[in-house]
Amino acid sequence: MSTGRRVAAVVALAAPLLAVCAGLEQAVRHFGTFVTFVLAVAVVTAAVWYxxxxxxxxxxxAVLVATGAALLMILLGLSLFVTQVASLVVFAVAGKYALGRQRVLVAADHPPQRARHGVLLINPRSGDGAAERAGLAAAAAERGIEVVxxxxxxxxxxxxxxxxxxxxxxxxxxxxxxxxALVATTAMRHGVAFVCVPAGTRNHFALDLGLNRADVTGALDAFTDGVERLVDLGLVNDHVFVNNASLGVYAEVVRSKGYxxxxLQTWGRLLPDLLGPAAAPPDxxxxxxDGRTFSGLSLVLVSNNPYDLSRAGRAGGRPRLDTGRLGIVTAQGPRPVGEWTAAEFEVRSGADVPxxxxxxxLLLSPPLRFISLPGALRVRVPRNLMPPDRGAALTRSDLNALVRVASGQPAVA
Structure with a gap:
């Protein structure tokens, strides 16, 4: 491990500690200003909700009140805000250098696997034509992959x-x-390998597999020079999902015309009906x-493996796709209600559930029975898979990796 990387790891670890110390120092020395700042934050939160x-x-x-309170926050906390932002930038940049671009999921010394008869299905409308912009069909044909x-x-x-x-x-x-999810269902049913090519809009599944979403054609290497890993799938009634199933407000918005x-306009139009004071709670x-029964919550999110909601910079990513557990998050309006994991989960209702x-x-008949399908999908990824080039994040895994680098050990345990 180079001395430069070790020093960068120490700097990265020190930056968030300095940010915390700066916040405590401001709170002690300027207590009245600090209290006013906290109250302004509360006003902004309430006004935005209204x-x-x-x-x-x-x-x-409410927009005017939120704007005024936000300006007051900026005036009161400008120096502290600059300090905090600078500390986070130092952490991300130094951490990025310290950790380097680590191979994830696979390694170069794995024996390569090549498809005998690889088939790539392309939706040309996804991602506003991402496949066509990347020249994906031609790149696949050059690799001997059949394109549909x-x-x-x-x-x-x-x-x-x-x-x-x-x-x-x-x-x-x-x-x-x-x-x-549709093609993964077929691959699972027949036991064939599956390749995810990030040519959609958000490509969350690709991101959690460790693929670089900006390199669409690079994902094709999984057909010609790939390795396999087993990942879980989620199932609700007879429908497979690779990411999540959302019930409540989000499901109602997604199924509305014009979404x-x-x-954004659809969200603005429907939220008062779904979350306003006269809104009927979801059934x-x-x-x-712990045995308690909940009802009427505005959000129930069931994910294929739990999300890491603590991650600064990219909250919501799934560190693993092979735990054999569902992630369950519930909320009532802006207030989180509960978060846990389970192999199975059931939601009851008196009517069909969006x-x-x-x-x-989708519109599914109750009860909704969610189960995890451990190791159900053979996913093939490029053998020399590299993650997107990004800074470190305030997660336990990245902090542990920085501690290892600072002590002269490899970033990956």
Whole structure:
């Protein structure tokens, strides 16, 4: 381990400690200002909530109050804010240098695997044409991969089934997470390997697999020079999901007309009806691990493996996809209610339940039975897979890695 990386690790570890000390020093020396700042934060939070959940004059009044309180926060806490931001920048930059770009999930000394008959399904409409911009079809053909491009009206699941019947031993999908789940279902059912190509809008599954979402064609190396790992899938009733299933407010918004064309406007239009003072609570009921029964919560999120909600910079990523556990997060309005993991989970309702399944809108009959399918999917990824080049994050894993580097050990245990 080079001396430069060890010094950078020490600097990165010291930066957040200095930020905490600066905050404590401001609170002690300027207690009145600190209290006013905290009150301004509370006013901004309440005003933003009112702006989201009200209509008419009250919404605009809340916007004005939030703006004024935010300006007061800036005036009172400008020096502290600059200190905190500078500390986080130092942490991210020094941590990035200290950790370097580590190989994740796989290593170069693994024997390469090459598809005998690889088939790539491409949704040309996903990601506003990301596949076409990347020249994905031509890049796949150069690697000897058969390309099937979806046309309007095509049945993606049927095309994936036909590819397997025609002898495909590796199925790839270039599209959004909803499309990834459909093709992954076919791959799981027939026991063939699956390749995720990040050609959708957000590509959360690709990101949690460790793929670089900016390198669309690079994911094709999984067909020609890849290795496999087993990852879990989630199942609700008979529907597979690779990321999550959302019940409550998000599911209602996703299924509304016009959401795909104007997402922000749709949220602004529907939130007062869904979360305002006259909103009826969602008809959702479930039991928590301690035996308590909950009902009427505005959000129930069930994920294929738990999200790391503590991560600064990218809250919500899943560190692992092979724990055999579902992540369950519930909230009532802006207030978190509970978070836990389980192998199974059930939601009851007196009517069909809207579900946002990997971003796609469904209507499912209750009860909704969620289960984890451990190691259900053979995922093939590039053998020399490299993560996106990013700074360190305030997570336990990155902090532990920095401690190892500072002590002269490899970043990856």
């Amino acid at each position: 702006a989201l959940t009200r209509r008419g004059p009250l919404r605009w009044l 491009t979806l046309r309007p009206g095509d049945d993606l699941a049927a095309l994936a089934e036909q590819a397997v019947r025609d002898g495909a031993d590796v199925l790839g999908m270039a599209g959004g997470d909803g499309s990834q 795909r064309r104007a997402k 959702l009921a479930f039991d928590s691990p 579900v946002g399944l990997d971003g796609e809108a």
